[in-house]
Amino acid sequence: MGTSINYLGSPNWGPAKSETTRVGGQGHVTPQKAASIVKSFVDQMQQASQLGFGTPLSSQRDGFGVVSRDGKDRHRGGVRGTRRPDGSARTVARRIGGFLGDVHAKGFRNVLSELGFTDITNKSPDEIAFALADFFGGPASLIEQTALRGALMELVLEWSEGVQEIEGLIESVTNAAENIEDTLYTFFGHYIFEVFKTVGYQGVLATHGFEKAESMVDQIRDFINAKIAGVKAERELSSVNWNSIDGAAIVDGIVTDTIAIFG
Numbered sequence: 001m002g003t004s005i006n007y008l009g010s011p012n013w014g015p016a017k018s019e020t021t022r023v024g025g026q027g028h029v030t031p032q033k034a035a036s037i038v039k040s041f042v043d044q045m046q047q048a049s050q051l052g053f054g055t056p057l058s059s060q061r062d063g064f065g066v067v068s069r070d071g072k073d074r075h076r077g078g079v080r081g082t083r084r085p086d087g088s089a090r091t092v093a094r095r096i097g098g099f100l101g102d103v104h105a106k107g108f109r110n111v112l113s114e115l116g117f118t119d120i121t122n123k124s125p126d127e128i129a130f131a132l133a134d135f136f137g138g139p140a141s142l143i144e145q146t147a148l149r150g151a152l153m154e155l156v157l158e159w160s161e162g163v164q165e166i167e168g169l170i171e172s173v174t175n176a177a178e179n180i181e182d183t184l185y186t187f188f189g190h191y192i193f194e195v196f197k198t199v200g201y202q203g204v205l206a207t208h209g210f211e212k213a214e215s216m217v218d219q220i221r222d223f224i225n226a227k228i229a230g231v232k233a234e235r236e237l238s239s240v241n242w243n244s245i246d247g248a249a250i251v252d253g254i255v256t257d258t259i260a261i262f263g
Contacts, residue, residue: 016040017203020196024204024216034223035262041196042262051147051195053255054088057248089191092148093184093251095136096155097242100177104238108170125169129156147198151190155183180240181233181254188258189228193221227261 019040023033045052102111112120112128115135120128133152137145159172176183197217205213240247 013044013199016044017200020200020216021203021207024212025208027212027215029216029219029223031223034220037200038192038196038220038224038262041199042192042259045192045195046259051198052089053259054090056252056255057090057094058245058252060248089148089151089188090251090255092136092152093187093254094242094247096187097180097184097237097240097247097251099132099136100173100180100183101238101240101242103173104177104180108173120166123166125160125163125166126157128166128169129160132156147194148191150194150197151187154190154194155187158186177238179233180237181235182231184251184254185228185231185233185258188255189224192258192262193224196220196224224262228258231257231261 016037020037023029023037026033029037099111102114106114109120112118117128117131123131130153133149133156136156137149137152159176160169163169163172201213201217204216235250237250240250242250
């Protein structure tokens with residue numbers, strides 16, 4: 001389910017791990033305890049060089065130079081123009097936003113074709129969802145990228161859940177493209193949960209056993225999902241140029257808001 005490692009260059013995860021292990025032995029996790037645990041993890045994620053939120057995009061140089069305000073030197077939406085090797089949570093969120101913006105403008109099948117997925121006739125919705133997760137996240141070769149991939153898999157499998165035919169997946173992704181802001185909040189909620197599992201799970205498992213570890217994971221997941229579900233996403237973001245400084249500011253703002261939700 002998860003791993004527990006002392007990460008080189010990471011902040012002090014010790015208090016968050018200790019609280020998780022202690023509360024995990026108590027069975028029921030009250031909303032107050034869940035809030036305290038998740039806040040501890042989110043606080044550390046703001047400082048972490050690994051398993052963190054990453055450097056604000058609006059202050060970064062990417063593979064194309066300084067991010068421009070109008071993004072004229074890049075493809076609209078960010079599907080093809082985003083620097084692939086960068087695996088930070090913010091960059092993955094920008095890639096999701098760019099993809100969904102293009103889906104809104106061009107249609108799901110056309111965007112898949114641009115990405116090289118030209119023959120999807122014999123593909124299941126889950127297979128296409130897995131391919132999208134690979135595109136958004138890149139290779140999961142590092143521990144933080146593994147947590148990011150876990151968050152991506154949760155997101156894309158929600159799109160394909162209960163779907164048997166391609167048309168059903170198209171409808172799900174198109175609906176997500178109608179509310180990109182909500183989708184990005186959901187992604188960051190999944191990411192916080194994956195970091196919690198990665199850092200905190202093994203301590204509960206080793207001390208209290210599988211049943212209590214799984215119970216705690218379920219309760220923390222429910223707490224995070226409920227908090228994210230309470231966010232009122234009000235902005236229509238389908239026309240954003242995600243590779244511009246404006247797109248960077250939107251992602252950074254969603255990260256800041258997500259931190260505040262659990263702060």
